[in-house]
Amino acid sequence: MAWLDWLVRTLALVPIALTVLPLWRTPKWWVRVWDYPRLQLAVWLAVMAVAELVLLELAPAGVVILVATLACLAWQLAQIWRYTRLAPRQVQDAVADGSDRMVSVLIANILQTNREAGRFLAEVRRHDPDLVLVVETDRWWQEQLAPLEPGYPHRVLHPLDNTYGMLLYSRLPLSEVTVQDRVSQDIPSISAKLRLPSGQLVNLHCVHPEPPQVDNDVEQRDAELLLVAEQVAQDRGPTIVCGDLNDVAWSHTTRLFQRISGLLDPRVGRGLYPTFHADYWFARWPLDHLFHDTCFRLVELRVLGHVGSDHFPVLVRLRFDPDAEQAQAPAQDEPSAADHEEARESIAEGFAAEREEQAEQAARPSPGGA
Known part of the structure; x- marks a missing residue:
């Protein structure tokens, strides 16, 4: 027929x-x-x-x-x-030994219009992480999450009403805290030094760049991720990068980010661990990530329950273990000269796109203007 x-x-x-x-x-x-x-x-x-x-x-x-x-x-x-479980793991397993080298991070895009704060607070209390990173947070969400503050004395609170606010709650000490718009105006990221109970300092970067969507290409997103990658490569030392990257683990940009930064992805060899979209089982992929350097082994990686957002929170528990560095280093590809050149070009394109966007906004008539 x-x-x-x-x-x-x-x-x-x-x-x-x-x-x-x-x-x-x-x-x-x-x-x-x-x-x-x-x-x-x-x-x-x-x-x-x-x-x-x-x-x-x-x-x-x-x-x-x-x-x-x-x-x-x-x-x-x-x-x-x-x-998938068919591939070799990039990050080795570790056991939760209760030592002072353990650190746990809960990452959640909470959806700014979500009003089910109680469900999220219950999830935080259930898993009791050392750090809680919440994005898409405005003043309302900061007020609703105030009950966390007694248990998390170290905080970086940067609420915004444009769906790019960030709230970071930490039980562990933070120092050298910086909140900056790396590329796009009012799209912040957080950088800090995190001190483990053992005294070990860890470079921490929290990010939430813009996604690809109508009237929004990805030059700025890619530039922000690659700027973080270059900073990680320059700083060296134990590092954690986490947040809603608005990119999937298998994309060209994320793979380039990994090669430039040298960071590992605990998902490799374990599963997809999709976090978006929480309401549609047939349309899910991993957008919320935690990458770390070779000094950490993985204790736990888990996608948590529905908290009223379009994202599921994700929980990662790590153990700092310098002995793992040699065993895990071969798991990551070395960046080539072409990788570095591509990263530089992408960063330049991101800044150029941001300048063009700001010029277009400045040229628009102000509301109520003639």
């Missing part, structure tokens, strides 16, 4: 096109957004491959589409297989 052939081929060509499109290295949001649903596209391609084998005649056109479908399926699986 001609109509059935047409339908199957059309349904196969869509995920083929969406697989090929992100190979175009462009910051356009409508391209970069297809970095996210690689698992969903892989499932779609697998279904279409079966449909083509069963329903299509293996004439030349049908063979071409089938080969393209299988090739795209293999490509998608190649991008995400590291985040």
